[in-house]
Amino acid sequence: MEEKEFWRLIKEAKEQGEQEEQAEWLSELLMERGIEEIVDFEAILQQFMNMSYTSRLWGAAFVLMGGCSDDAFDYFRGWLIGQGEEIFHKVMEDPEFLAEYIDDDHLDEEGFPQNEELISLGLNAYFLIKTGDDDWDDEVHDEYLQALEEKGVNPISEIEFDWEEEDLEELFPALWERFGEDPLPQE
Template sequence: MKEKQFWEIISQMHHIEEPYDWVINELSQKTETEIAQFEIQFEKAYMKAYNSNLWGAAYVIMGGCSDDSFDYFRGWLIGQGEEVYYKTIKNPDYLAEYILPIYEQEDLVPELEEMLDLALQAYTVKKTGDIEWNDKIWNDFNNIVEGLGYHYPKVDIEFDWKDVNDLKERFPKLWKRFGENPLG
């Protein structure tokens, strides 16, 4: 599965009432290799978003951002689709314009943990018929992904900002909107 096909699936899920179930079902109908290729495309986007600049933006938006929260934030960002993803990677301050006011109105946060294991769940459904966690299935899936040449990187992040004053200066639009009233 090429990057374009990955983003097409993400785009299609925006028009579905139960988007995560839909993606899992769609992927489970594909070959094991195609499911693994979806995972690889997801991981590439996910790791590209693992940077100090984006973490700083998430910190401003949510008034702080733990490791787990940043994982879910990156899942949310990918779930917004290709255009929003790349605009945000280029300029995280863009999210001040993009995040709808309903987030404040409904006390929502830009996090989507459900995005993180769509391919694994699809593979599990393909192999077992349900989405129950299974260590053997995960190991099998991981072996397929690695067999395609992808290895999950172990990366550390070095922050290039020290405190909220740095973030206030770096992200003026985000700070104006969320600095005093973060989401969550």
């Protein structure tokens, strides 16, 4: 799978309804295509997850949600990728774009800019093909990680934050004006 196909699938998934329906549609499609496609999709997804693992984007997410844990930032980046190629790249270029982009139509059904389903669908689909269900299996998980490693997926390194909480208003004036005093909910 190439990046162009990845983004086409993300776009088509968005047309399937809410995040849960999107993930279900993508999972079923990838399972029909087989193990190699699941691993390819996940490798590209992880490439964009790694690309978006930046201090600046985490700061923007922190302003949006009035705080942002490690897990919330993972789900936020899944949400961002799920918005499609154009929005992903616009936000990566300038996280302040989120101030004009975010509205109820772009959030999950609970008002969150988070998409846990997208970042877990590859592993779940892999489990379903290998074991018949999506219950955790250490051996299958290790096999999955090995397949991703063979595709060049490496774990991300730690972030050194280049901001403090008190810097965020100055770093993200448009986001702060819209969300600083009234942040979006987070899990």
